[in-house]
Amino acid sequence: MVLEHALLSVVTGQEEDFEAAFDEASAIIAGMPGFGRLTLSRCLERTGTYLLLVEWDRLEDHTVGFRGSPEYQRWRRMLHPFYEPFPVVEHFEQVLTA
DSSP states (O other): OEEEEEEEBTTTTOOHHHHHHHHHHHHHHHHHEEEEEEEEEEEETTTTEEEEEEEEEEHIEEEEEEEETTHHHHHHOOOOBBBOOOOOOEEEEEEEEE
């Protein structure tokens, strides 16, 4: 399992619209091969900051499969206008649990 991590900075005042758009867009990513699950969390200390975590079976399921798909273009049109600045997306593999 690979964990995608993105810290999303949403344009001030657009948080409610972003959350509604993300709720709709989540169906797009959930239907992709290799998708496991996702969580979107709102930061308590910084308004407009969200943490997106997505579980993928393999790195390529995200970087090649999803990002190379027509569905990603729809996802991008729905969500990318909300970001300022554009988020850095990183991928992690589990090393330890407690």
